[in-house]
Amino acid sequence: MSAAAAQPGPLAVVLSVVAACLLTMAPVPAWATHWQPPWLALVLAYWCLAQPDHVGISVGFTLGLLQDVLTGTPLGQHALALSVLAAIVLWAHQRIRVLPLAQQALLLVPALALHQALLALVTGSSGRPLAMTMLLPALSGALVWPWLFLTLRDLRRGSRF
Incomplete structure (x- = not known):
């Protein structure tokens, strides 16, 4: 494999972020809202592992700022949480x-x-009650990690944009 094939173009990263944004905004049934994986956090974790430089x-x-704007949460809430997540993964x-x-x-x-706890702390400071269900996305994220990893790895390896 040549060095050019090992380095994905920025389009691979952008496409995965757009897909994660669409999955984040996708409507889910009421019973599944607490189980929705943190898509942008998982995509960020993958790219921090694959391209830490x-x-x-x-x-x-x-x-995080993008996710705050897309979801209508207080500006900086996801920015803080995703920055900390990136620091840990790096x-x-x-x-x-x-x-x-x-x-x-399991290690993620x-x-x-912690990503979800930071979001809960900011949410709790705005007057909303804290609940243990805010940690469920960490479990669902771990469940989808293998498939997301393999999908993004194939995108990265096949990308020559």
Whole structure:
């Protein structure tokens, strides 16, 4: 594999972010709202693992602002949470990326739980009640991680844009 094929073009990252935004905004049944995976957080985690030199904390902050605008949440709520998530994944990326997908998913649960806890703290500070159901996306995120990882890896490897 040549060096050019190993480096995805920016279009692969942009396409995955657009897909994550669409999945974030997609309507889900009322019973599944608490289980909706944090799509942008998962996509950010993947790109921090796959391209730690190009995707990092500033990209997490930017994606967080984008998610705040798309979802109508207080500006900076997701920016803070995604920045912290990116920092954690970047800190441990060399240890995480060599593990099997199931172990990667298990190691992402605490990072995703912290992501959700930060969102809950900001939400709680605005007068909304906190609930343990805010941690359910961390579990669903771990469940979809293997399929998301394989999909994005194939997109990255097949991308020559």
